[in-house]
Amino acid sequence: MSIQKALQRDNGKGRLRPAMLAIAGDSAAGKTTLTKGLVEALGHDLSTSICTDHYHRYDRQERKEKPFTPLHPDCNYVEIMEQHLQLIAMGQPILQPIYNHHDGTLGRPVLVEPEDYVIIEGLIPIHSRLARACFDITVYLDPPEPLRYSWKIKRDTTKRGYTEEQVRAELDKREPESAEFIRPQRAHADIVVQFAPIEERGESLNDPLSATLLLRPTAPHPDLASVLTDDTREAIHLKLSRDEDGKPVDAVHIHAYADPGVTQKVKEAIWESLGVDEPFPASLGQVEPGVVSEPLALSQLLLLYHLIQARQK
Amino acid sequence: MSIQKALQRDNGKGRLRPAMLAIAGDSAAGKTTLTKGLVEALGHDLSTSICTDHYHRYDRQERKEKPFTPLHPDCNYVEIMEQHLQLIAMGQPILQPIYNHHDGTLGRPVLVEPEDYVIIEGLIPIHSRLARACFDITVYLDPPEPLRYSWKIKRDTTKRGYTEEQVRAELDKREPESAEFIRPQRAHADIVVQFAPIEERGESLNDPLSATLLLRPTAPHPDLASVLTDDTREAIHLKLSRDEDGKPVDAVHIHAYADPGVTQKVKEAIWESLGVDEPFPASLGQVEPGVVSEPLALSQLLLLYHLIQARQK
Numbered sequence: 001m002s003i004q005k006a007l008q009r010d011n012g013k014g015r016l017r018p019a020m021l022a023i024a025g026d027s028a029a030g031k032t033t034l035t036k037g038l039v040e041a042l043g044h045d046l047s048t049s050i051c052t053d054h055y056h057r058y059d060r061q062e063r064k065e066k067p068f069t070p071l072h073p074d075c076n077y078v079e080i081m082e083q084h085l086q087l088i089a090m091g092q093p094i095l096q097p098i099y100n101h102h103d104g105t106l107g108r109p110v111l112v113e114p115e116d117y118v119i120i121e122g123l124i125p126i127h128s129r130l131a132r133a134c135f136d137i138t139v140y141l142d143p144p145e146p147l148r149y150s151w152k153i154k155r156d157t158t159k160r161g162y163t164e165e166q167v168r169a170e171l172d173k174r175e176p177e178s179a180e181f182i183r184p185q186r187a188h189a190d191i192v193v194q195f196a197p198i199e200e201r202g203e204s205l206n207d208p209l210s211a212t213l214l215l216r217p218t219a220p221h222p223d224l225a226s227v228l229t230d231d232t233r234e235a236i237h238l239k240l241s242r243d244e245d246g247k248p249v250d251a252v253h254i255h256a257y258a259d260p261g262v263t264q265k266v267k268e269a270i271w272e273s274l275g276v277d278e279p280f281p282a283s284l285g286q287v288e289p290g291v292v293s294e295p296l297a298l299s300q301l302l303l304l305y306h307l308i309q310a311r312q313k
Numbered sequence: 314m315s316i317q318k319a320l321q322r323d324n325g326k327g328r329l330r331p332a333m334l335a336i337a338g339d340s341a342a343g344k345t346t347l348t349k350g351l352v353e354a355l356g357h358d359l360s361t362s363i364c365t366d367h368y369h370r371y372d373r374q375e376r377k378e379k380p381f382t383p384l385h386p387d388c389n390y391v392e393i394m395e396q397h398l399q400l401i402a403m404g405q406p407i408l409q410p411i412y413n414h415h416d417g418t419l420g421r422p423v424l425v426e427p428e429d430y431v432i433i434e435g436l437i438p439i440h441s442r443l444a445r446a447c448f449d450i451t452v453y454l455d456p457p458e459p460l461r462y463s464w465k466i467k468r469d470t471t472k473r474g475y476t477e478e479q480v481r482a483e484l485d486k487r488e489p490e491s492a493e494f495i496r497p498q499r500a501h502a503d504i505v506v507q508f509a510p511i512e513e514r515g516e517s518l519n520d521p522l523s524a525t526l527l528l529r530p531t532a533p534h535p536d537l538a539s540v541l542t543d544d545t546r547e548a549i550h551l552k553l554s555r556d557e558d559g560k561p562v563d564a565v566h567i568h569a570y571a572d573p574g575v576t577q578k579v580k581e582a583i584w585e586s587l588g589v590d591e592p593f594p595a596s597l598g599q600v601e602p603g604v605v606s607e608p609l610a611l612s613q614l615l616l617l618y619h620l621i622q623a624r625q626k
Contacts, residue, residue, distance in 0.1 A: 057424075059421075077408060077424060079406060080406065080407075080408045080424070083400070083405065083406075083407075087396070092396065093392060093393065093396075094393075094396075095390060095393045095408070095410055095422070097408055097421075097422055105421075106421040106422075107420075107421060108372075108410075108418075108419040108420060108421070109408070109410055109419075109422050111370075111390060111393070
């Protein structure tokens with residue numbers, strides 16, 4: 001069976017329900033990078049990605065008069081976002097609002113018809129229960145704050161026309177709302193992805209990043225215990241652990257300097273367990289042109305696994 | 314019971330379903346004038362009016378490249394319009410697209426939350442079965458074409474910046490699509506409203522307009538037979554008739570020069586039959602500031618009757 005055939009098999013049911021993935025996380029947490037590789041792997045024809053930042057209720061000018069930042073639910077059409085997520089999850093089209101990041105204006109909406117695989121990324125896609133109910137799999141991106149700050153400063157000064165001082169002031173202003181509305185979503189994610197240096201190994205923020213994936217028992221993850229052996233241990237290993245809230249969780253550590261030969265075997269084993277008869281997708285792990293991250297590749301692969309599995313159900 | 318109380322009575326059911334009226338008709342058929350008096354009578358707080366022309370898929374510039382006019386369903390987001398009508402009918406909010414008539418651009422959408430009474434007017438609000446199913450009562454405005462042409466020329470040259478030649482050329486271009494998509498809606502309306510001179514009485518297009526209302530047995534109209542007597546006959550009368558398709562219909566004729574004392578009695582009798590304990594709404598019948606039409610007032614009253622009745626069910 002191929003990615004495409006997962007679709008064909010269901011065709012008798014009439015209008016198809018897409019597989020739905022949510023990628024939640026604070027500004028510049030890496031949502032776009034994660035999404036991009038997934039869309040490449042699934043194919044643009046079979047996938048739809050939507051950023052929930054388009055559901056801003058006010059444009060940049062209007063927000064100046066408001067007592068909150070774009071992170072606040074009151075600054076967004078949350079009820080409409082929930083409605084559109086429900087429609088998309090049922091395979092229905094929506095007329096999606098448009099927020100233009102380059103000039104901060106709200107523009108002409110666009111028709112979005114969901115393809116087989118839908119990726120919804122944004123600041124608050126799993127903030128509410130009704131929204132969460134629309135997804136087959138939910139992810140929270142949780143880099144250490146110093147790393148996220150450096151990513152945000154780099155992006156907003158190069159792509160959105162802000163100075164570093166402006167970005168830092170904005171981050172300070174947003175912090176209380178990050179704490180109140182963004183970070184609580186972590187507790188509702190099936191997978192928490194943390195790209196971070198592993199201090200015990202002497203890694204710093206400037207090195208290629210290792211990753212820890214926390215896999216909560218709220219989703220049918222692949223059987224990693226049988227895939228990860230003593231041979232793969234240096235590159236990637238699984239550990240029964242306690243999350244910061246004390247609850248049990250499977251933690252998968254993928255080391256930045258993992259031997260690609262070893263991680264490739266792990267990835268192929270996960271891919272084969274899906275029973276998809278296509279070659280392993282080559283697009284995974286691209287951080288920027290020419291830079292590939294094995295931890296990113298494995299994170300994306302796990303999400304692909306869940307998306308394809310959701311269509312096979 | 315008051316208009317307001319019709320709401321309160323239903324409150325136990327949770328989110329309320331509004332009473333839904335569709336006003337369909339070709340460009341400049343009088344939809345806005347009809348709507349305006351209804352909104353005044355119901356109160357702006359209790360009513361929501363939406364024009365379906367906002368669901369244009371292309372802006373004015375883009376339409377120049379297209380082989381159809383705004384009347385064509387392919388020129389509109391018909392599926393989204395149906396979706397929004399369904400949501401509104403269930404009492405849900407929508408993010409409504411915006412078409413700017415003054416410059417022909419598509420703009421930033423607006424949040425619309427349905428009040429108790431919803432009036433949907435436009436070119437094709439009852440074109441499809443799914444759309445029609447959303448309404449408690451449907452109306453088609455059917456003025457004679459020469460009259461509609463004169464209204465359209467007057468409006469588009471004074472308010473939309475066109476010359477008379479441009480409007481006439483546009484009307485010619487639209488005629489095939491009017492025939493194919495707009496006029497067939499007449500057959501699906503519970504009420505057909507024809508403002509027109511009554512030729513047998515020697516009335517012309519320049520006189521105040523008489524009106525004929527065709528009441529199809531598809532809606533629970535008020536019992537006019539008991540209200541209209543020999544005393545009211547000169548002003549307004551009811552006649553069992555055949556529609557242009559040969560099917561039986563009740564035709565109510567209201568004469569332009571009807572004695573307001575007589576029509577007032579008729580209107581009050583209809584109003585009283587609703588059991589609403591508010592005075593008869595004074596806003597009905599206004600064509601433009603200072604110009605009142607008894608036939609328009611009676612048409613609006615009949616629609617009010619259906620809207621209020623729908624909320625009482």
